[in-house]
Amino acid sequence: MRIRFRFQKIGVLRFISHHDLMRLFERAIRRADIPICMSQGFNPRPKMSFPMALALGVEGVDEVIELELSRWIAPSKLQENLRAQLPPDLVIISAEPITPKGPSTVEELVYRIEGDLSEGITREKIDEFLTGEKFQVLREKKGGRKFFNLRSSIVSIALENSALLLRLRPTKEGMARPDEVLDALGQKMGTDSTLRITRSAVHLSSPHEDN
Known part of the structure; x- marks a missing residue:
């Protein structure tokens, strides 16, 4: 079972x-x-x-x-x-x-970010970012550094009242992180940040999942 x-x-x-x-x-x-x-x-x-x-x-x-x-x-x-x-x-x-077919895999993750968002994060800024096909970020990996196309992992970004909503998907190269998306939009996540990040949904791609 x-x-x-x-x-x-x-x-x-x-x-x-x-x-x-x-x-x-x-x-x-x-x-x-x-x-x-x-x-x-x-x-x-x-x-x-x-x-x-x-x-x-x-x-x-x-x-x-x-x-x-x-x-x-x-x-x-x-x-x-x-x-x-x-x-x-x-x-x-x-x-x-x-169904006993082994571990399920992730299809999409949904995040909600609340708090003191930068005034520079506007709908226009988000639309400009989403129109691009690529946004390369440099990641530290074991054995060196590697570029990752952040844009390929982003399904959508939306402003809802004072919160930022992210829908992210896995790619062959990896998964975007909320802090990377914030950085791409012009907001740094420092140790003194008042932002609160909540993962509100984990959608699975297994045949027995309805999401």
């Missing part, structure tokens, strides 16, 4: 790393007595997957974790048991069985 949980990672927990999030889930799964399958080899690990890690400091209100279980348990019972073992800022919001 494969089960997909959607959850929220909010409040102070937005400051824990993805590695710490994995460990937190592992402990909660053990305490909830969920019969998760383990990998083979000298260092067996629980068979769980996150389609796309959430960056440090970013809230997620519709995140995904998928587990492979050794036997059937009602999704509602799994949700209840796991939720009881997690801290208040890590909330399970749904559980559904999925």
